[in-house]
Amino acid sequence: MKDTIVALITPLGRSGIGVLRLSGANSLSIVRKLTFDPEFSPKPRFAHLKKIFDLETLEVLDETIVTYFKAPNSFTGEDVFEIACHGSPVILRQILDFCLKLDARLAEAGEFSLRALSNGRMNLSQAEAIRDLIDAQTVASARQSIRQLRGEFSAELQPLKDDLLNVIIVLESAIEFVEDDLPEFQTENIRIKLTEIAVKVGKLASTFRAGKLLREGLKIALVGRPNVGKSSLFNALLGHERAIVTDIAGTTRDQLHERLVINNIPVSLIDTAGLRETTDTVESIGVERSLRIMADADLVVVLLDGSQKLTEEDRQILTQTSEYPSLIALNKLDLGAFNEQFYEEINRAHLNSQIINVSAKTGEGLNELQKAIVEPFSLQDTEQTGFLVSDARHHDLLLRTKSEIENSLSLLEQKMSEEIVLIGLHNSLRYLGQITGETTTEDMLTRIFSTFCIGK
Numbered sequence: 001m002k003d004t005i006v007a008l009i010t011p012l013g014r015s016g017i018g019v020l021r022l023s024g025a026n027s028l029s030i031v032r033k034l035t036f037d038p039e040f041s042p043k044p045r046f047a048h049l050k051k052i053f054d055l056e057t058l059e060v061l062d063e064t065i066v067t068y069f070k071a072p073n074s075f076t077g078e079d080v081f082e083i084a085c086h087g088s089p090v091i092l093r094q095i096l097d098f099c100l101k102l103d104a105r106l107a108e109a110g111e112f113s114l115r116a117l118s119n120g121r122m123n124l125s126q127a128e129a130i131r132d133l134i135d136a137q138t139v140a141s142a143r144q145s146i147r148q149l150r151g152e153f154s155a156e157l158q159p160l161k162d163d164l165l166n167v168i169i170v171l172e173s174a175i176e177f178v179e180d181d182l183p184e185f186q187t188e189n190i191r192i193k194l195t196e197i198a199v200k201v202g203k204l205a206s207t208f209r210a211g212k213l214l215r216e217g218l219k220i221a222l223v224g225r226p227n228v229g230k231s232s233l234f235n236a237l238l239g240h241e242r243a244i245v246t247d248i249a250g251t252t253r254d255q256l257h258e259r260l261v262i263n264n265i266p267v268s269l270i271d272t273a274g275l276r277e278t279t280d281t282v283e284s285i286g287v288e289r290s291l292r293i294m295a296d297a298d299l300v301v302v303l304l305d306g307s308q309k310l311t312e313e314d315r316q317i318l319t320q321t322s323e324y325p326s327l328i329a330l331n332k333l334d335l336g337a338f339n340e341q342f343y344e345e346i347n348r349a350h351l352n353s354q355i356i357n358v359s360a361k362t363g364e365g366l367n368e369l370q371k372a373i374v375e376p377f378s379l380q381d382t383e384q385t386g387f388l389v390s391d392a393r394h395h396d397l398l399l400r401t402k403s404e405i406e407n408s409l410s411l412l413e414q415k416m417s418e419e420i421v422l423i424g425l426h427n428s429l430r431y432l433g434q435i436t437g438e439t440t441t442e443d444m445l446t447r448i449f450s451t452f453c454i455g456k
């Protein structure tokens, strides 16, 4: 029998209520002791107002609402209690400590979900969906997680697994019963079926670009020489004064990261230290970091001061960034129209980059800039409505499945024996099973659930 685990399932901090969850066969006896009510027989799924006592001083610790979910009808499939206490970190800590004294163990990261999985309450991709739902940064990404949680992904995979299994059965029985090779029409049928499965798996895998984008979003770096207005633009895009702005060149020393959402896409916006040769130690570390961030960003927004002539530093930055996906923003439009020569010179350095005129000061051009930032990443209509694979693990398994099937197909065409063809098909079935967890090994599960947090 598994031990009883406990954890705080709401964030630690002051709040109206904070909820502790106990799961395991001893939950009821622990709650009876906490409430000093040895006869307590809670009605499942009903809220019970109960006092919880300090086990040492016998004083009332808190008045709580206790809800019992009787096995197997609970999140984990075990006996579960959720104790809604007042959201005081001190009280929560004490009650948690008493649970530990009464022989509950602190739940590990993802352990509630892991138990739900092993008790058949959900499959692996559904458990991962809960993790992703909690981590979702946008409505669109949360919706995708809900779809996965409701079993949409598993439902897409099931017919593929069934088809694959049917092919495997035909080939296996050919080994057992057919003296000669499989008749031609049967081989042809298998070929058609396998091609169909590979295409469908490939299609699912191809939704990952959009899925990853909705889930992880974009890293956008604002770069340029000092004083062109990077921090001003950063603040303008965020809509509040986050970064320090002064007319002193070299104001920003470290990077600032902030999140915003543009067109449903989560964006991590990075303000950087202005790029220039400098002898100042702190500033030069900042410059060093700016260079690294550029290489790491999905898009570099190169900011130039349009009210002045291009400087040697600007030219250097244009050359440095020409290799990266980038767009140019000409700032300080409020100071007057920009010089045509500017555009010509920029175009020479950055053949394919779009140029947007903005004023961080007045906000002019900001909408165009936002549009231009997400445009190269924008989603097709089907990507807005269909189910998207958003987990790198799932994507990897789909690609492996596809390549194993394609490999088997080519072996089939080379008229290799059924045993040889079957190897790849068995592998693909195993890979598909790893997505939903039927064929996942213990250490894989440990690795996956370590990405969950305590209380999930």
Ligand SMILES: Nc1nc2c(ncn2[C@@H]2O[C@H](COP(=O)(O)OP(=O)(O)OP(=O)(O)O)[C@@H](O)[C@H]2O)c(=O)[nH]1
Binding pocket: 224, 225, 226, 227, 228, 229, 230, 231, 232, 233, 244, 245, 246, 247, 248, 249, 250, 251, 252, 253, 272, 273, 274, 275, 331, 332, 333, 334, 335, 358, 359, 360, 361, 362
């Ligand atoms: N007129 C005008 N002034 C601006 C605009 N954007 C920024 N400035 C001014 O330009 C100066 C520098 O702005 P910052 O945003 O600190 O420039 P930065 O690129 O972050 O500079 P460093 O952090 O030193 O690299 C400040 O005095 C801003 O008020 C703009 O659109 N129009």
Ligand SMILES: [Mg+2]
Binding pocket: 230, 231, 232, 243, 244, 251, 252, 272, 274
């Ligand atoms: Mg700055």
